[in-house]
Amino acid sequence: MLRETHHWRIAVNRNQNLLGKLFISLQRHEDQVVRLSDEEWGALRGEIAWATEQLRGAFAPDHFNYSFLQNQDRHVHLHVIPRYASPRRIAGSDFDDLEYPNHYGVGVDRRLGSDVIAAISAAIMGA
Numbered sequence: 001m002l003r004e005t006h007h008w009r010i011a012v013n014r015n016q017n018l019l020g021k022l023f024i025s026l027q028r029h030e031d032q033v034v035r036l037s038d039e040e041w042g043a044l045r046g047e048i049a050w051a052t053e054q055l056r057g058a059f060a061p062d063h064f065n066y067s068f069l070q071n072q073d074r075h076v077h078l079h080v081i082p083r084y085a086s087p088r089r090i091a092g093s094d095f096d097d098l099e100y101p102n103h104y105g106v107g108v109d110r111r112l113g114s115d116v117i118a119a120i121s122a123a124i125m126g127a
Contacts, residue, residue: 002022002054002121002124002125003047003050004027005027005043005047006027006043007026007027007028007039007040007043007044008024008025008026008027008040008043008044008047009024009025009027010022010023010024010025010047010050010051011023011025012117012120012121012124013079014111014117015108015109015110015111016095016110016111016112016116016117016120017104017105017108017109017110018081018082018083018084018095018097018104019059019082019084019088019090019095019120020055020058020059020061020082020120020123020124021079021080021081021082022051022055022079022080022124023077023078023079023080024044024047024048024051024077024078024080025075025076025077026040026075026076026077029075030075030076031070031074031075031076032076033068033070033076036076044078048066048078048080051080052064052080054124054125054126055080055082055124057126058120058123058124058126059082059084059088059090059123061082061083061084062083062084062085062086062100062101063082063083063100063101064080064081064082064083065079065081065083065104066078066079066080066081067079067081081104083097083100083101083104084096084097084100085097085100085101090116090119090120090123091115091116091119091120092116093112093116
């Protein structure tokens, strides 16, 4: 967990097919985005801004995608997906965004060891 607030929590996605991919998850259970309260919507904007700025500082992405998918997990959450025009390297692992600037491959699964996830988390948090 990178950050937790009254309405939202931010975590590093276990699938790092794109370096620094995060998700922002609603604290309470809800399965429909349209049922967010005005307060939750307002707070989400701040969480998206925080996540975007932390990723900019850590990895200097060239672009961002933001996506409510909820195909497998029927709980409101937003994916923050950094995109890269050139490769990045962290903790001995190379990351390429081979489809940039086109659609990214959603079916690609790149689950990393806890040491690399910890390094990604530390970079995002500015450690």
